[in-house]
Amino acid sequence: MALSKEQIQTLVGLIATSQTDELSCDECFGQIGEYAEKALDGRELSEGMQLIQRHLEQCPCCSEEYKALLDALHEIEV
């Protein structure tokens, strides 16, 4: 199946932002709760947390789960 322009654009973006030291999905998952709380509180991210941010930018799976987690946490915060 041929790639659409949007898919090519996505691919190029993913390539350009690739780093050699990325977290795995499980490493990201292990810290995602802490990351989400910091994000909800508007707290600054430590260096380790920035690796999570980068993983979320590269990994649609983890990013989708993160968004769902934020929705859930918003709901129970009240």
Next chain:
Amino acid sequence: MSLFEKDDWVERLNSTGEVKERAISELREVLMSGLSKSLRNRYANRVQADDVVQDALIRILGKLDTFEGRSKFTTWAMTIAVRSGMSEMRRRHFKDISIESLLGDGMRFEPAAVEASNDDLEKSDLLVKLRELVETTLTDKQRDAVHALLHGMPVEIFAEKTGSNRNAVYKLVHDARVKLRHGFEQAGYKAEDITAVFA
């Protein structure tokens, strides 16, 4: 987070009798409330929150001793429940979608996509380079994984369908991206140039 919260939940869930039952029931309520909101409108509501919560509670109780208190207990529990719910929804959504049907005759770059950018010589050069790098530097497996991902198949599902695991597939795609990036760099393109051209 307060230490009290960590101690309280874990201690109560680890206890017995009525205390434990009440803690489970409270946790179920918390998870239900979060999941009903967060699973809605994702993957066409393919799962019921209460099924997910039941499954998640078993997982959470089974790994209580791995809770380190780096976040609130309820946040930690919610991450497990959300991941479990999303996994189940993806599994159902992609149940009848094979990798082959997504990939068709392999990753191709439609000539039109290149021609359409003829007005922009730089873009056209980059696309030619990209196609060449994809064809010459990636393994078949890497090409398939990248291609499936671009067509919306989550790494988790690709892993399940190929008998692999999520971390391994992420790594496979990661290595492919890094190879392509190096290929571009060797050809004299910096990351900023590439993104700027396609922005």
